[in-house]
Amino acid sequence: MSDAREExxxxxxxxxxxxxxxxxxALRSAFAATxxxxxxxxxxxxxxxxxxxxxxxxxxxxxxxxxxTNGIRRVNAxxxxxxxxxxxxxxxxxxxxxxxxLIVAALGVGHLVRVDEYVPEVAISAMLVLGVTxxxxxxxxxxxxxxxxxxxxxxxxxxxxxxxxxDEAGESIEDLARRVRQLMLRIGEQAGGRTPPEVAAARLHExxxxxxxxxxxxxxxxQAEDSLRLNPRVREGVxxxxxxxxxxxxxxxxxxxxxxLARSLTDLAKEREPEPLFPRETGEVVEALLSExxxxxxxxxxxxxxHVSLNADAAEARLANELHQxxxxxxxxxxxxxxxxxxxxxxxQLHGAVLTEVNRIIDELDTEHRSQRLLEELDRxxxxxxxxxxxxxxxxxxxxxxxxxxxxxxxxRSR
Numbered sequence: 001m002s003d004a005r006e007e008x009x010x011x012x013x014x015x016x017x018x019x020x021x022x023x024x025x026a027l028r029s030a031f032a033a034t035x036x037x038x039x040x041x042x043x044x045x046x047x048x049x050x051x052x053x054x055x056x057x058x059x060x061x062x063x064x065x066x067x068x069t070n071g072i073r074r075v076n077a078x079x080x081x082x083x084x085x086x087x088x089x090x091x092x093x094x095x096x097x098x099x100x101x102l103i104v105a106a107l108g109v110g111h112l113v114r115v116d117e118y119v120p121e122v123a124i125s126a127m128l129v130l131g132v133t134x135x136x137x138x139x140x141x142x143x144x145x146x147x148x149x150x151x152x153x154x155x156x157x158x159x160x161x162x163x164x165x166x167d168e169a170g171e172s173i174e175d176l177a178r179r180v181r182q183l184m185l186r187i188g189e190q191a192g193g194r195t196p197p198e199v200a201a202a203r204l205h206e207x208x209x210x211x212x213x214x215x216x217x218x219x220x221x222x223q224a225e226d227s228l229r230l231n232p233r234v235r236e237g238v239x240x241x242x243x244x245x246x247x248x249x250x251x252x253x254x255x256x257x258x259x260x261l262a263r264s265l266t267d268l269a270k271e272r273e274p275e276p277l278f279p280r281e282t283g284e285v286v287e288a289l290l291s292e293x294x295x296x297x298x299x300x301x302x303x304x305x306x307h308v309s310l311n312a313d314a315a316e317a318r319l320a321n322e323l324h325q326x327x328x329x330x331x332x333x334x335x336x337x338x339x340x341x342x343x344x345x346x347x348x349q350l351h352g353a354v355l356t357e358v359n360r361i362i363d364e365l366d367t368e369h370r371s372q373r374l375l376e377e378l379d380r381x382x383x384x385x386x387x388x389x390x391x392x393x394x395x396x397x398x399x400x401x402x403x404x405x406x407x408x409x410x411x412x413r414s415r
Contacts, residue, residue, distance in 0.1 A: 025060075028156055032056040036152040040145050051078075051142050055149025060156055071150045077118035078146040080109050081125025094130050102126050169224035169244055170305030172217040176251055177301030179213060180258060181294040187262060188290030191283040194276045200262070200269040207259040214252050221248055242377045247304030250370065254297060254361050261357040268350040278351075282340065285333045286354070292326040293361055300365045316367060326362055330355070 033053035040052035055078070059071040084106045092098040106126040110119035129142060187203050225241045268277050278286055299322055303315040337351050363369060 028160075029057050029060050032060045032153045032156045033149075035156075036149040039152060040148045043148060044141050044145050046141050046145070049141070049145045049148075051145035052149040052152070055146045056153040056156075057149075059150050059153030068154065071154050073115040073118050074121065075146055075150045076113050077110060077115040077121040078125045079143060080113050080115070081106055081122040082129050082143055084109055084122070085126040085129035088126070089130055099127070099130070102130060165220070165224040166244070169217075169221045172220040173244065173248060173251065173305055174298070174301045176210075176213050176217050177298045180210065180251070180255060181298050183207060183210070184258060184290050184294035184297070187258075187265065188287040188294075190265070191277055191286035191290070193283065194274060195265075195269045197266065197269045197273060200266040204259070204262040204266050207255070207262040210255045210259070214248075214255060217248060217251075221245065242374065243304060246370070246374050246377050247301070250304075250364050250373075251297070251301065253364050257357050257360045257364075261354060264350050264353040264357065268354070271350065279340070282333070282336050285329060285336060289326060289329040289333055289358060292322060292329055293358060293365075296322040296326055296362075296365050300370075319365070320367055323362060323365060323367075330359060330362065 033056045036052040036056035037049065040046075040049035044052065055074055059074050084102065088098060088102050088105075092101075103123050103126075106123035107119055110122035113122075115122065125142065183203065183206050186206075190200065190203070221244055224244065265277065276283065296319060299315060299319040303312065303319055306312045306315050334355055337348075337355060340351075341348050
């Protein structure tokens with residue numbers, strides 16, 4: 001059997017790599033640094049104005065929001081370092097003890113002006129300026145080069161808007177849902193027969209490893225959220241962020257409940273060894289229930305990441321049908337466990353816990369529950385934005401021609 005990678009045409013692989021964050025970052029950084037150096041050669045008195053391309057290299061990020069925030073902090077850091085160096089050069093000059101005081105003072109100033117990760121840049125700029133004889137000329141040249149690099153870095157993303165990483169975040173959410181489904185199916189396959197405690201414990205460890213997957217998806221989602229902020233190509237950035245974030249929160253709750261379910265089945269396997277977890281008929285119903293819930297998890301992820309209204313309606317209908325079937329199977333399992341309790345009350349707490357945990361997942365995936373939570377989060381996000389930036393919010397509402405309250409209608413269609 002040929003490898004799947006070999007079946008993909010080279011051109012298609014190249015097009016996919018074109019949107020890879022590493023490739024985008026490398027191309028944008030190289031372009032911005034080169035342009036900044038060319039501009040600095042004309043405007044800076046230095047023969048090799050490397051501060052400009054260095055600043056552009058550090059300022060340019062994958063998203064426009066990160067570019068703006070990094071550019072402002074970068075310029076503040078360099079200007080603060082230059083001012084500290086000028087003060088020290090006028091007062092004490094360059095000695096071993098003044099260098100030590102300069103570093104301490106520059107780092108302290110960096111924290112005062114809140115440049116975050118660019119605090120060392122304040123000290124670096126101060127040392128470079130202080131070590132030059134013509135302090136005044138070099139200091140202003142460094143400021144000019146820094147401004148050039150920052151402006152070029154900002155312009156690259158303003159003139160060439162960076163890609164929106166919503167699709168990549170959606171793929172991560174769907175991949176997580178499929179991993180949850182596969183684990184749920186494996187757990188269901190154990191319900192109908194004898195499951196050694198060590199096998200059940202292995203499934204528990206797999207469920208615990210989903211926490212790492214959640215962290216990776218969360219990182220991809222944060223990148224998508226940053227790419228939506230201040231991006232001129234996005235009109236409903238808040239809505240997109242809330243839809244994806246609440247979807248990931250729901251999947252995270254499901255993974256936690258799945259881990260608890262695996263814990264209950266592990267304890268049940270230890271208690272019932274060498275007997276099976278459930279009688280044969282009951283085990284078959286448990287397996288069918290977990291299979292239906294697993295399918296609903298994937299359908300939920302598809303619904304969350306679907307943007308087209310027609311596809312969203314189809315995904316919502318499919319999810320509703322799967323949840324309805326799962327609820328019917330759950331009721332059947334509850335009746336079977338109740339009948340078994342009348343004849344054999346052993347481990348009834350664990351049997352009841354299994355039913356409760358599956359029922360919690362069904363409730364979390366329910367479309368009405370999600371709609372209510374989505375509207376609450378959307379209202380909270382818009383309210384916080386109005387309180388934080390009231391004038392900007394009003395201006396955006398007038399420019400877009402859509403009041404904030406109309407987004408509640410869009411939220412209903414994005415369930």
